């Protein structure tokens with residue numbers, strides 16, 4: 001659905017994107033993560049055809065951002081990291097205004113408003129003033145604005161920032177339901193721990209480049225990640241694991257290793273037996289519940 005090739009973007013004083021290439025499959029949720037200043041917002045703005053690249057190309061649904069920005073605006077919704085709402089207006093009026101400014105005719109606007117409000121769970125608040133909504137509901141209203149024209153692609157820049165845990169959980173469920181309804185979502189976030197609740201791919205960006213060159217599959221059900229810990233240091237832990245069939249070592253030091261391994265109790269038991277047989281004092285062998293964070297921290301900062 002989205003295809004980015006060798007994208008370079010420059011502000012007057014800084015090259016913010018240094019040759020980014022990526023693809024985003026249709027009807028998926030891709031998380032865009034990385035440290036402050038990595039280039040996430042710049043990339044999202046280029047995907048949304050709001051900024052023109054210095055070189056390279058971006059296509060969304062087969063349209064090129066340079067040659068058909070308006071076509072892309074029609075098929076795409078964008079929630080910026082800082083958004084404003086007309087606090088004195090009702091939810092209905094705000095959404096109606098957005099629908100009309102998106103070119104939806106007056107005869108269809110009311111149905112579009114009702115649909116967008118109900119998709120984000122605001123159907124019973126249409127007559128409430130935006131200024132009276134909680135932060136979580138304001139975020140939902142801003143997302144409703146971004147989807148009122150039923151885009152195929154939705155870009156969300158830090159949508160979870162400042163939300164409490166319940167509102168973040170609701171937001172995750174909302175994103176999944178939008179994806180299930182056919183949308184393709186790209187979401188930038190700093191909150192790694194919750195990405196696994198909703199996204200299927202993670203792209204790490206650092207200093208304007210995609211780390212590792214590829215998206216990371218968030219949930220690989222067949223090959224989960226395990227953390228192996230040993231009580232006494234062994235410099236050969238990585239080499240030993242590397243040599244085992246079916247094991248991929250993501251990171252390792254003398255005391256622990258993060259590995260991927262087939263989800264089979266028998267093969268896990270065999271690996272533990274082999275470790276013990278080779279004199280490794282295994283103190284723990286557990287599935288990593290923070291697989292994304294592990295993957296993120298094993299990748300970010302390596303190039304420095």
Ligand SMILES: Nc1ncnc2c1ncn2[C@@H]1O[C@H](COP(=O)(O)OP(=O)(O)OP(=O)(O)O)[C@@H](O)[C@H]1O
Pocket residue numbers: 011012013014016034035036037038039040041042043
């Ligand atoms: N309008 C601008 N003018 C000049 N430089 C900018 C501008 N906007 C961003 N930059 C610079 O471009 C780089 C990428 O910024 P960007 O906002 O895309 O990063 P980010 O990953 O979204 O950061 P954050 O997580 O803090 O929002 C940074 O070095 C930033 O200082």
